[in-house]
Amino acid sequence: MTNVYSLDGILVFGLMLICTCAYLKKVPRINNWLLSEKKGVWGVFYKAAIIGTRLHIAVAISCLTMAFYIVFLK
Template structure:
């Protein structure tokens, strides 16, 4: 179990946030409802989704490396 207050816990939480936003952006009803605003709280979701969509290869590699680290190294 990762600790949210450690550096690796913060990395895990940020990767999960970006992956979740990118996944939810693919749902048509949520895209219109959540990702239409580009400021405020909904803007944070929008920016996380944009990072996940544009850097999907880097995010996927980071998720794989972090999973290996959490399962086997830590």
């Protein structure tokens, strides 16, 4: 288990947020409800979805690297 207050915990949380929002962008009802706001607090989810869809290769490599780090090195 990673601690949220450590650097690797924050990185895991950020990657999971980006991956989840990018996945939820493909679901029409959730896309209209959750990802319709582009500003404010709800805009964080929209921006995370955009990062996940545009940089999908870099996000995937980061997820694999973080998983290797947590499983084998930590």
